[in-house]
Amino acid sequence: MATTEQHVEEHHHTSTGLDNKKMAMWAFLGSECLLFGALISAYLLYRKRGPGKHPADLYDIPFTSVSSFVLLMSSLTMVLALSGIQRGDGRRLRVWLVATAVLGMTFIAGQVYEFTTFVKEGMSLTSNAGASAFFVLTGFHGTHVSIGIIMLLSLVGLSLAGKLPAERSLAVELAGLYWHFVDIVWIVIFTVVYLVPS
Numbered sequence: 001m002a003t004t005e006q007h008v009e010e011h012h013h014t015s016t017g018l019d020n021k022k023m024a025m026w027a028f029l030g031s032e033c034l035l036f037g038a039l040i041s042a043y044l045l046y047r048k049r050g051p052g053k054h055p056a057d058l059y060d061i062p063f064t065s066v067s068s069f070v071l072l073m074s075s076l077t078m079v080l081a082l083s084g085i086q087r088g089d090g091r092r093l094r095v096w097l098v099a100t101a102v103l104g105m106t107f108i109a110g111q112v113y114e115f116t117t118f119v120k121e122g123m124s125l126t127s128n129a130g131a132s133a134f135f136v137l138t139g140f141h142g143t144h145v146s147i148g149i150i151m152l153l154s155l156v157g158l159s160l161a162g163k164l165p166a167e168r169s170l171a172v173e174l175a176g177l178y179w180h181f182v183d184i185v186w187i188v189i190f191t192v193v194y195l196v197p198s
Contacts, residue, residue: 019170021170021174022170022173022174022177025174025177025178026177029177029178029181032144032181032185036137036140036141036185036188036189039133039136039137039140040137040188040189040192040193042133042136042137043130043133043134043137043193044192045133046129046130046132046133047130047133047134047193048130049128049129049130050127050128050129050130050131051128052122052123052127052128052131053121053122053123053127053131054123054128054130054131055118055123055130055131055134055193056197057123058117058118058121058123059194060114060117061194061195063110063114064110064114064190064194065190066110067106067107067110067111067114068107068186068187068190070103070106070107070110071103071104071107071145071183071186072183072186072187073103074099074100074103074104074107074179074183075179075180075183077096077099077100077103078096078097078100078175078176078179078180079176080092080096080099081093081096081097081099081100081172081176082169082172082173082176084096085159085164085166085168085169085172086166086169087166088165088166090159090164093155093159093164093172094156094159094160097152097153097155097156097159097172098152098153098156100152100179101149101152101153101156104145104146104148104149104152104179105149107145108142108145108146108149111138111142115135115138115139118131134193137189137193138189138193141182141185141186141189144182144185145182148175148178148179148182151175151178151179152175152179155171155172155175158171
């Protein structure tokens with residue numbers, strides 16, 4: 001009975017046929033697009049303004065390329081995690097969720113290293129307008145990745161507690177939507193901020 005109630009609770013649909021929770025996630029991600037669009041625009045406007053060193057003077061493109069590749073690979077492991085729960089394979093789900101979280105942590109570690117290096121080179125959050133826009137944009141994205149890692153590890157905990165059966169695969173799907181969004185945003189940031197000449 002409880003399982004049936006859970007199943008019914010998981011699948012309330014809107015008039016479009018889309019699940020309510022999935023619709024809410026899409027709406028949330030839409031608002032995030034606007035926010036990141038504003039941050040990227042601000043960076044493009046201010047990237048060369050102000051005295052002192054600017055972000056483009058300090059980029060290590062090969063290092064950031066490797067870090068970006070690691071983050072993009074986490075989208076693949078996220079897909080495998082979703083496939084795991086849809087097949088009712090809890091172990092496979094947990095393995096790929098942990099792999100996704102580890103790849104996300106590796107990306108964050110790379111970002112911390114980059115920020116530390118920039119500060120040592122004399123560019124801090126308050127150095128100039130370009131530096132401020134860079135740190136706010138990439139730091140905001142890093143915060144999103146960190147929130148995603150917490151979501152993934154929470155799902156691992158729920159799975160270990162036996163509270164994440166195949167019938168609740170929507171929870172993993174929603175986390176996957178968020179994770180893929182964060183990856184796509186990084187592709188845009190990496191292309192526009194790091195690769196486009198200033």
